[in-house]
Amino acid sequence: KNQVEQSPQSLIILEGKNCTLQCNYTVSPFSNLRWYKQDTGRGPVSLTIMTFSENTKSNGRYTATLDADTKQSSLHITASQLSDSASYICVVSEWGAGKSTFGDGTTLTVKP
Amino acid sequence: NAGVTQTPKFQVLKTGQSMTLQCAQDMNHNSMYWYRQDPGMGLRLIYYSASEGTTDKGEVPDGYNVSRLKKQNFLLGLESAAPSQTSVYFCASSYSRDTGTEAFFGQGTRLTVV
Numbered sequence: 001k002n003q004v005e006q007s008p009q010s011l012i013i014l015e016g017k018n019c020t021l022q023c024n025y026t027v028s029p030f031s032n033l034r035w036y037k038q039d040t041g042r043g044p045v046s047l048t049i050m051t052f053s054e055n056t057k058s059n060g061r062y063t064a065t066l067d068a069d070t071k072q073s074s075l076h077i078t079a080s081q082l083s084d085s086a087s088y089i090c091v092v093s094e095w096g097a098g099k100s101t102f103g104d105g106t107t108l109t110v111k112p
Numbered sequence: 113n114a115g116v117t118q119t120p121k122f123q124v125l126k127t128g129q130s131m132t133l134q135c136a137q138d139m140n141h142n143s144m145y146w147y148r149q150d151p152g153m154g155l156r157l158i159y160y161s162a163s164e165g166t167t168d169k170g171e172v173p174d175g176y177n178v179s180r181l182k183k184q185n186f187l188l189g190l191e192s193a194a195p196s197q198t199s200v201y202f203c204a205s206s207y208s209r210d211t212g213t214e215a216f217f218g219q220g221t222r223l224t225v226v
Binding site for chain 1: 116152153154155156157202204213214215216217218219220
């Protein structure tokens with residue numbers, strides 16, 4: 001069964017600090033991995049999409065990495081802001097069928 | 113540019129009542145999806161539609177029905193609401209499902225069944 005596991009489940013950091021969120025998956029065959037940001041009471045919004053051949057992709061202060069060999073991804077947030085407080089969801093898609101498996105998310109709280 | 117619009121945003125139903133959640137997208141996307149999100153859990157796929165006129169079951173389809181009569185609309189019906197269907201429902205759309213392209217989500221419908 002395809003699985004996507006995210007860690008930590010929740011994280012509290014001070015404004016201005018950096019943090020890294022982890023995503024491990026067992027989805028096979030692999031198509032792509034996406035990171036979404038979900039603000040409280042809102043729908044998820046895409047941050048990055050990574051395919052098999054991509055190791056790193058940035059979107060402003062967000063940098064995602066992918067190691068397809070170990071089936072791990074990370075999302076690094078630099079110089080955190082209060083507006084980064086949200087749930088971050090890792091989604092991995094299966095090649096061919098297009099079926100996507102969602103992680104349970106990491107809840108990030110940035111405090112002043 | 114509205115993207116994906118869901119109506120209503122909030123709804124309270126009594127057990128046994130029926131209702132339809134509406135979803136509209138203006139991006140000319142082929143694929144549309146309905147998910148539910150329960151506290152502490154990831155989004156779970158209820159139904160999806162790869163193209164106008166076609167629908168397929170996802171992980172948790174029991175108690176729901178869908179229709180995709182127009183490319184821009186995807187409707188989710190609850191035939192006889194149960195308390196277990198209390199959840200936040202998200203509609204999403206993407207250009208294509210097979211390539212796992214980026215999905216755009218609506219703002220969600222918070223449904224409470226009492």
